[in-house]
Amino acid sequence: MNRPHNLTSPPFRLLKPNNCVLWQGGTLLPRAAETLTHLRNLGKQLLFVTNNSTKSRTAYREKLQGLGIPCGVEEIFCSAYSSAIYISRVLQLQRDKKVYVIGESGIEEELAAEGIAYFSDGSGDITPEDYDSFGPDEGVGVVLCGLDHAISYRKLARAYQYLRNPGTVFLATNVDSTFPTHGKLFPGAGAVSAPLTYMTGRTPVSLGKPSQAMMDAIEGVLKFDRKRACMVGDRLDTDIRFGIEGGLGGTLAVLTGVSTEEEILKEGATVLPDVYLDRLCDILG
Amino acid sequence: MNRPHNLTSPPFRLLKPNNCVLWQGGTLLPRAAETLTHLRNLGKQLLFVTNNSTKSRTAYREKLQGLGIPCGVEEIFCSAYSSAIYISRVLQLQRDKKVYVIGESGIEEELAAEGIAYFSDGSGDITPEDYDSFGPDEGVGVVLCGLDHAISYRKLARAYQYLRNPGTVFLATNVDSTFPTHGKLFPGAGAVSAPLTYMTGRTPVSLGKPSQAMMDAIEGVLKFDRKRACMVGDRLDTDIRFGIEGGLGGTLAVLTGVSTEEEILKEGATVLPDVYLDRLCDILG
Known part of the structure; x- marks a missing residue:
């Protein structure tokens, strides 16, 4: 069994609420809900951080609650929300300017909010x-x-005309090349912006992990001490990198998802968590 | 007036039959048809080479004839045909293997043929x-x-599953980032394959100019002496480069399209035609 080597006790945790940390294929992982309750009872503040842009925070809360994880909207930070916060509070987009969206309802709901x-x-x-x-x-x-x-071709053609103006800001909720679902990989948000990058030579600012623009957006809403926060996730190249580059106090990898123990222990690996566990519930001891 | 400096007299010419060499916005350029007749009368063989993949050779011939340029199907080399030739004669695809197509009728007609x-x-x-x-x-x-x-997302999702198999060959009719029409630029074929490149890390073999796979396909159909052929076109980075890298006897740029005299005369330019003319009809003297 893998035991944490260096687990500090931060009051604040960034969690990635997807099928690799809390659930797999629609089923909650063993004792996942109990682990979250345990952390809450210790006075830890939780934030569920996800790159999925198709759902708003409200829709995500419903999903989590349906899986048996009670949580509040303010505990959810999805990339659609991250994008809305970045536009309003970091870019401070003028009120007479509009955003052209290629995406789904989650983005529109968060922009409207x-x-x-x-x-x-x-x-x-x-x-x-x-x-x-x-x-x-x-x-x-x-x-x-x-x-x-x-x-569609129509959406790409329209967006391209706007992006030819260098003054038009190019954002992406995230640039994940693929999206895991049904036990396979399907095109991710990065595949949607790829044609525009190819046509314009411009790379979008990403509002999803591991981009620090997402960390900036989190900080724009929620004041917290980075040194007392821990990022928990299953992917070294997105979750753990996000925590390290954000200067968080700690990072914790779980082995219920994409990255494996072999990758973590490999000679010459550059992105490494402070600690790792087989499953999130191993926090319970 | 610009005079050719070095115009050899090849028996074979590669022409790019688009709106920048022979016509502009649906109207034939002055004396364009007369120039082609003159070349034919001199015994020159003509080949109309285009990256546009949406039309088959038959459909292209109709377009040319509608503009007042009589020609035969065997004089047309579009990237859809180039792709079909490459698959059957260069790759020699086994008869029990299929091609999954993202594209339009021109491609399907050429594959069927x-x-x-x-x-x-x-x-x-x-x-x-x-x-x-x-x-x-x-x-x-x-x-x-x-x-x-x-x-569509569905087409990209399906193609991605096939391309995860490294044995599946990845081809593009061409990788032009944009497609000029209605006096503006719209997404080109390269924007269609860009998501798949982003997802797989694989770059397609292009069957359009300036890729030499297109020259190989031409040679697969038509035996000709490269040293006695001249590439005519309006774009230095595609047409002229195609001719130079293909080792043709000559290249001729015309100034009725994308590339300008300023670009040609610019200090340090790397892709240069042997000769250039204001318009194709200046060949008539």
């Missing part, structure tokens, strides 16, 4: 009128891309 | 059944991407 003007296109092919009407628009201050199961 | 088995998806969102059924398929030997105005 922050009072940000946005628009998007439904499904549908590009039309002869679009070829004439699509063009630069000074009223569009940001193009924001997230995972979009209805990505 | 070469007797290559292929399949593609129509428009439509990804379904719950797709998540279960999409996966690797040993029967798919090639994924071929071209410009597709109905690009």
